[in-house]
Amino acid sequence: xxxxxxxxxxxxxxxxxxxxxxxxxxGGSPNPKVAAPDARQPAPSTKPPPGLVLAYFGAxxxxxxxxxxxxxxxxxxxxxxxxxxxxxxxxxxxxxEDGEVNRAYTDVTLGVGVRxxxxxxxxxxxxxxxxxxxxxxxxxxxxAVASGPSRSGPxxxxxxxxxxxxxxxxxxxxxxxxxxxxILSRIDERIRSADSRIKKVRASFRDxxxxxxxxxxxxRVFEDVIPSTLLYVSCTAEDKGRRETxxxxxxxxxxxxxxxxxxxxxxxxxxxxxxxxxxxxxPAPLGEMPVVLAAGxxxxxxxxxxxxxxxxxxxxKNTSIYSDRIGKPIAKDIVSxxxxxxxxxxxxxxxxxxxxxxxxxxxxxxxxxxxxYLHDSISAKHYGVKSTGSGRRESFRHAPMPRMRATxxxxxxxxxxxxxxxxKKGIYCSNFTNGQVxxxxxxxxxxxxxxxxxxxxxxxxxxxxxxxxxxxxxxLERVDMVANELVFDEGxxxxxxxxxxxxxxxxxxxxxxxxxxxxxxxx
Amino acid sequence: MSTADLLEAARSAMLxxxxxxxxxxxxxxxxxxxxxxxxxxGKLEKVSDATSRSLSLALFVxxxxxxxxxxxxxxxxxxxxxxxxxxxxxxxxxxxxxxxxDPALYAGRTxxxxxxxxxxxxxxxxxxxxxxxxxxxxxxRSVPGAERILSVTTAVYDSTGAYARVASNGFxxxxxxxxxxxxxxxxxxxxxxxxxxxxxxxxVRMAGDLPDPAAIxxxxxxxxxxxxxxxxxGSGTKTVLVEARAARxxxxxxxxxxxxxxxxxxxxxxxxxxxxxVASKTLTLTDEPLLKRGQASRPFDSEGIVAKPRTIFEKxxxxxxxxxxxxxxxxxxxxxTGRSSNLVVAPGKKSPAALMKDVKDGVLxxxxxxxxxxxxxxxxxxxxxxxxxxxxxxxxxxAEMNLSGNHLDLWKRLVAVGDDLFVYSxxxxxxxxxxxxxxxxx
Numbered sequence: 001x002x003x004x005x006x007x008x009x010x011x012x013x014x015x016x017x018x019x020x021x022x023x024x025x026x027g028g029s030p031n032p033k034v035a036a037p038d039a040r041q042p043a044p045s046t047k048p049p050p051g052l053v054l055a056y057f058g059a060x061x062x063x064x065x066x067x068x069x070x071x072x073x074x075x076x077x078x079x080x081x082x083x084x085x086x087x088x089x090x091x092x093x094x095x096x097e098d099g100e101v102n103r104a105y106t107d108v109t110l111g112v113g114v115r116x117x118x119x120x121x122x123x124x125x126x127x128x129x130x131x132x133x134x135x136x137x138x139x140x141x142x143x144a145v146a147s148g149p150s151r152s153g154p155x156x157x158x159x160x161x162x163x164x165x166x167x168x169x170x171x172x173x174x175x176x177x178x179x180x181x182x183i184l185s186r187i188d189e190r191i192r193s194a195d196s197r198i199k200k201v202r203a204s205f206r207d208x209x210x211x212x213x214x215x216x217x218x219x220r221v222f223e224d225v226i227p228s229t230l231l232y233v234s235c236t237a238e239d240k241g242r243r244e245t246x247x248x249x250x251x252x253x254x255x256x257x258x259x260x261x262x263x264x265x266x267x268x269x270x271x272x273x274x275x276x277x278x279x280x281x282x283p284a285p286l287g288e289m290p291v292v293l294a295a296g297x298x299x300x301x302x303x304x305x306x307x308x309x310x311x312x313x314x315x316x317k318n319t320s321i322y323s324d325r326i327g328k329p330i331a332k333d334i335v336s337x338x339x340x341x342x343x344x345x346x347x348x349x350x351x352x353x354x355x356x357x358x359x360x361x362x363x364x365x366x367x368x369x370x371x372x373y374l375h376d377s378i379s380a381k382h383y384g385v386k387s388t389g390s391g392r393r394e395s396f397r398h399a400p401m402p403r404m405r406a407t408x409x410x411x412x413x414x415x416x417x418x419x420x421x422x423x424k425k426g427i428y429c430s431n432f433t434n435g436q437v438x439x440x441x442x443x444x445x446x447x448x449x450x451x452x453x454x455x456x457x458x459x460x461x462x463x464x465x466x467x468x469x470x471x472x473x474x475x476l477e478r479v480d481m482v483a484n485e486l487v488f489d490e491g492x493x494x495x496x497x498x499x500x501x502x503x504x505x506x507x508x509x510x511x512x513x514x515x516x517x518x519x520x521x522x523x
Numbered sequence: 524m525s526t527a528d529l530l531e532a533a534r535s536a537m538l539x540x541x542x543x544x545x546x547x548x549x550x551x552x553x554x555x556x557x558x559x560x561x562x563x564x565g566k567l568e569k570v571s572d573a574t575s576r577s578l579s580l581a582l583f584v585x586x587x588x589x590x591x592x593x594x595x596x597x598x599x600x601x602x603x604x605x606x607x608x609x610x611x612x613x614x615x616x617x618x619x620x621x622x623x624x625d626p627a628l629y630a631g632r633t634x635x636x637x638x639x640x641x642x643x644x645x646x647x648x649x650x651x652x653x654x655x656x657x658x659x660x661x662x663x664r665s666v667p668g669a670e671r672i673l674s675v676t677t678a679v680y681d682s683t684g685a686y687a688r689v690a691s692n693g694f695x696x697x698x699x700x701x702x703x704x705x706x707x708x709x710x711x712x713x714x715x716x717x718x719x720x721x722x723x724x725x726x727v728r729m730a731g732d733l734p735d736p737a738a739i740x741x742x743x744x745x746x747x748x749x750x751x752x753x754x755x756x757g758s759g760t761k762t763v764l765v766e767a768r769a770a771r772x773x774x775x776x777x778x779x780x781x782x783x784x785x786x787x788x789x790x791x792x793x794x795x796x797x798x799x800x801v802a803s804k805t806l807t808l809t810d811e812p813l814l815k816r817g818q819a820s821r822p823f824d825s826e827g828i829v830a831k832p833r834t835i836f837e838k839x840x841x842x843x844x845x846x847x848x849x850x851x852x853x854x855x856x857x858x859x860t861g862r863s864s865n866l867v868v869a870p871g872k873k874s875p876a877a878l879m880k881d882v883k884d885g886v887l888x889x890x891x892x893x894x895x896x897x898x899x900x901x902x903x904x905x906x907x908x909x910x911x912x913x914x915x916x917x918x919x920x921x922a923e924m925n926l927s928g929n930h931l932d933l934w935k936r937l938v939a940v941g942d943d944l945f946v947y948s949x950x951x952x953x954x955x956x957x958x959x960x961x962x963x964x965x
Contacts, residue, residue: 100615103589108594110595121567124569128594181615202788236899238789319673319674321716399571438908443892447894465895465903467925517964521902521961
């Protein structure tokens with residue numbers, strides 16, 4: 001165990017940065033975290049128990065007795081409430097390198113987490129064995145957070161219907177390897193033929209299918225089937241002895257139909273364009289200056305500058321720079337910021353959060369005024385409000401906490417062209433790899449992979465590899481122009497907090513920040 | 524935790540893979556128990572305790588390669604999963620570079636005890652963990668200025684694990700590990716509404732090596748209080764002293780480009796630099812898998828290759844890459860290991876305070892914040908916070924700052940290293956002193 005467990009690292013990675021992270025482990029062998037296409041669940045063994053039909057987990061032997069026993073164990077020492085979180089996920093990862101799809105990795109995750117809650121306190125246990133004995137043991141571990149007489153569990157269970165924001169038209173479990181492979185090969189061929197300077201192409205394709213089952217001590221039962229996919233391409237080009245690497249990635253909660261001809265064409269076009277433009281790049285400038293953030297992935301600004309700071313656990317602990325600022329103006333009235341779990345097919349979409357609450361479209365900032373924190377059930381109870389459906393967890397091995405879903409700014413009154421024209425000397429940023437924030441001090445950064453210098457109102461030379469740094473509330477105050485078109489980024493963003501990673505989405509209209517520190521190399 | 528049953532599980536999984544058509548296979552089985560005890564502002568915040576297991580397989584089928592892992596160990600599910608994984612591998616392209624390590628690379632395993640497993644950690648009681656957590660909080664609140672504290676969170680994480688690997692060309696090995704980490708995080712109130720926070724921690728293999736918990740708490744508060752009224756200073760070219768604990772934030776960017784994957788894919792600014800001077804003579808960096816009690820010590824690596832200490836940089840000259848069997852074959856080189864273990868920067872003779880004495884105009888970096896490094900070109904740009912240094916003295920705290928450059932230039936500017944090796948990490952570095960680095964602020 002190393003630094004990974006340090007608790008305050010609130011980081012956001014694009015799929016590109018993730019791939020670099022796996023290189024940083026040295027060796028470039030596939031990150032042992034992904035799995036087999038056709039690893040189906042075992043055939044249903046018994047007839048469903050009377051009264052409760054679990055469409056997915058019934059086949060794993062999960063029934064009312066198991067649920068009852070698990071909750072009873074969790075409540076055995078007087079916890080206020082408890083829940084069980086079952087998870088099954090089959091991941092398949094295929095990768096192309098040096099012109100061939102020559103490696104596959106498959107992974108199966110199966111297990112259940114048991115949580116007991118007493119006030120703000122959490123007890124947690126989990127097991128990979130879906131047996132009554134194992135779940136009871138995990139429940140007893142969780143129960144230890146309380147010390148009192150046992151509390152009774154639910155009298156009856158009811159399965160609740162959920163909206164489906166990510167139906168897979170072609171579910172991954174029905175897709176054969178010979179359907180997946182040509183996607184990677186075609187991307188490789190097209191990238192190589194698009195520009196002869198491209199010498200190396202790496203592409204990887206990951207898909208996941210599975211489901212979660214959430215059962216709580218009020219007797220609520222939710223089953224959510226989740227398909228997801230991510231395709232990542234990187235290319236290295238060579239020109240007159242200079243080398244540059246860049247790439248593109250797309251992700252969604254969707255089935256195989258996600259890979260339309262149009263999307264594949266865009267992947268190729270963007271991967272090539274973002275790489276070869278770097279040959280023209282000039283070192284980025286250094287110091288404070290106006291920054292224009294392009295529509296799309298620039299939502300990374302919101303994720304870092306305000307999103308994490310609005311997660312209610314930090315505010316409950318009084319450790320966020322936004323603690324005690326609800327109802328106060330923090331930005332110009334052209335700024336409204338939303339965190340939304342309801343966007344169909346988005347990587348950050350959820351049908352239900354990981355403690356059984358419906359996701360909302362939550363207004364974090366309403367026309368410049370700080371409106372609502374992002375709540376899980378613990379913070380909602382603490383503040384006496386309704387959960388915003390933001391309780392999320394990485395897997396059955398983790399207890400939920402307030403997390404972002406899809407974070408974006410609503411469109412404003414300006415034209416993109418007018419925003420660029422307004423800057424005499426500054427930079428324009430369009431593509432990012434990663435970001436990070438210190439919740440309490442409010443300082444945050446994000447790393448720009450593609451951008452341009454703005455000189456006298458025009459985009460001039462490309463720039464790359466520059467970190468931008470600012471302080472959340474100060475930067476939000478300085479957002480002084482917001483364009484009228486909101487764009488969602490289709491990339492595979494992953495947010496890390498307290499050692500847990502969850503998929504998220506970002507969106508943004510073009511905005512101007514009147515001043516930020518740019519960490520370039522040329523004065 | 525015994526490893527006998529894990530070895531048996533790995534053997535059967537390897538045989539299962541062969542039964543379903545793999546020509547060669549390697550299997551690993553592991554189990555770990557992880558306990559987290561978090562204490563906040565005078566009460567228990569969270570306890571989590573679980574034992575977890577997993578199985579993974581590397582499959583070599585008809586000259587093709589794939590791998591798999593699972594936590595679903597029900598025999599019928601596992602059988603089906605292996606069968607499906609083999610079928611998937613059959614659909615791939617042949618890859619002549621995929622093979623198990625030459626058994627010669629397995630030979631010479633250390634017989635010494637690496638002291639990475641302390642069975643007493645498995646016996647820790649909740650009360651013992653809570654005592655440590657409470658003592659850290661008491662320490663944190665005992666520091667002058669503690670009235671500014673908004674919140675103290677302390678935590679004890681402890682873990683015991685066992686790992687076994689079996690390969691069809693004759694490898695068998697297993698070992699047990701343990702670790703315990705004690706950590707304190709403190710948030711304090713600044714005058715302008717900011718809530719600066721900082722932390723202190725210790726992470727060790729043997730429970731007896733853990734320092735006094737109260738001292739960890741005190742350090743966290745002292746660090747957080749030192750962040751009060753931090754501000755941005757002007758941009759410029761300055762001498763930069765990187766605190767030992769933060770040095771990993773710079774050094775880690777040297778690792779990716781040393782890997783076989785990056786080299787073979789032309790994504791490494793260190794390609795072709797073997798035996799060339801990449802850093803100043805001040806930098807000697809070794810990979811030390813056999814370090815007693817090391818955070819990343821191991822008798823063999825994840826492919827079974829026997830662990831040997833290696834010099835990566837010798838007085839600034841690059842001596843070795845991280846090459847697993849696959850990329851070594853693709854590059855036509857001999858495999859070393861694909862994964863680094865404990866990376867140790869040879870310390871110098873001066874204390875960090877003595878290093879600072881010689882700095883006229885500079886900054887002390889105590890923490891990096893975000894940023895990244897381009898492994899193809901070596902260009903980097905990293906956020907940081909720390910302190911200004913003037914005339915040999917640590918001055919006011921600074922924040923919202925950035926440091927940038929190119930690694931091919933930066934490491935030549937390393938003029939001195941401290942005597943203060945940070946030991947609670949697999950990256951054991953002392954303080955690093957660089958001259959003439961570009962920083963951005965106002």
